[in-house]
Amino acid sequence: MALALVATTIVILALLWEVSWPAAAEHLERRRAGRARVPSLDIDPGRERRAEQRARQLLRSCVNEEEWEMYRDLGFIRVWGALAEGLDRDRGGTVATELGAPYAYLLYPHKPIVAYLPQTRELLNEYCVDFPDETRPYGSARLPDSDDVLAKWMALTGDERRLIETANMHLPGRQVDPKRVRRDLWRLQEWERQRMRRRARAQGDPAGRDTGPAGSVSAP
Amino acid sequence: MKPGHGEILLAEGDVEVRAEEEALIAEFQRQLELGMWAAVPVATAGGRREARMVRDFAEVPRDADRVIFFPRAAGGR
Numbered sequence: 001m002a003l004a005l006v007a008t009t010i011v012i013l014a015l016l017w018e019v020s021w022p023a024a025a026e027h028l029e030r031r032r033a034g035r036a037r038v039p040s041l042d043i044d045p046g047r048e049r050r051a052e053q054r055a056r057q058l059l060r061s062c063v064n065e066e067e068w069e070m071y072r073d074l075g076f077i078r079v080w081g082a083l084a085e086g087l088d089r090d091r092g093g094t095v096a097t098e099l100g101a102p103y104a105y106l107l108y109p110h111k112p113i114v115a116y117l118p119q120t121r122e123l124l125n126e127y128c129v130d131f132p133d134e135t136r137p138y139g140s141a142r143l144p145d146s147d148d149v150l151a152k153w154m155a156l157t158g159d160e161r162r163l164i165e166t167a168n169m170h171l172p173g174r175q176v177d178p179k180r181v182r183r184d185l186w187r188l189q190e191w192e193r194q195r196m197r198r199r200a201r202a203q204g205d206p207a208g209r210d211t212g213p214a215g216s217v218s219a220p
Numbered sequence: 221m222k223p224g225h226g227e228i229l230l231a232e233g234d235v236e237v238r239a240e241e242e243a244l245i246a247e248f249q250r251q252l253e254l255g256m257w258a259a260v261p262v263a264t265a266g267g268r269r270e271a272r273m274v275r276d277f278a279e280v281p282r283d284a285d286r287v288i289f290f291p292r293a294a295g296g297r
Contacts, residue, residue, distance in 0.1 A: 129295065154290065
């Protein structure tokens with residue numbers, strides 16, 4: 001009788017152990033994790049914002065006043081094409097650009113460069129270009145927005161041919177919505193009109209006559 | 221310009237001081253070896269601003285107040 005009781009007790013204890021051990025182990029694990037020292041991550045949430053602020057200052061110090069105000073107010077910069085022989089068809093130009101029609105680029109942060117004809121607002125191409133950090137081949141943070149625009153501006157004004165040949169050329173609309181570009185060209189025209197009015201007033205012309213968006217249809 | 225950081229001052233000095241010029245040349249070479257492009261912002265006679273790409277320290281105008289290094293362009297997607 002006693003032997004049977006002892007055996008039954010042992011079986012019951014073994015079953016209870018089997019049932020309760022996983023829950024107990026999990027509880028212990030949680031307690032350990034709760035008490036464990038969590039390593040502090042070196043994350044500075046303001047770093048990117050400060051980097052962008054510095055980038056804006058640098059951009060402002062490099063481009064001219066009109067380009068800076070354009071970027072500040074509209075979010076992009078227009079750069080006039082300057083290839084002496086014109087933009088040929090191999091590089092995305094048209095018959096018009098080969099014959100010397102002025103062409104220009106819109107520089108957006110972290111978007112392709114958009115080439116267009118200011119006189120007709122015809123979109124020519126998108127030139128996709130990146131500025132990757134080659135010292136970190138497995139991927140890295142990208143340039144701040146304003147640095148990306150400045151890098152495009154420097155590469156384009158410094159060596160337009162090399163940048164255009166480096167970039168991957170695509171038809172308009174692949175990444176930048178053509179409707180958006182046309183709207184931006186309209187915004188640019190209005191912005192230039194207002195800017196010219198302000199300048200005319202500042203120079204003593206009280207009427208600030210509407211002289212039209214000359215800047216958008218004529219090369220500098 | 222450094223991705224994730226923005227502008228970083230790499231070196232500064234006076235090109236008229238031999239030791240400082242050598243330090244500037246060494247840093248210039250180091251940046252080019254890292255694959256960076258170098259540009260000097262300049263103002264043209266007509267008042268326009270543009271960049272002058274330089275591949276050698278000798279191409280940097282003596283009166284330039286800075287050289288900006290930025291990652292080499294690559295075809296994007």
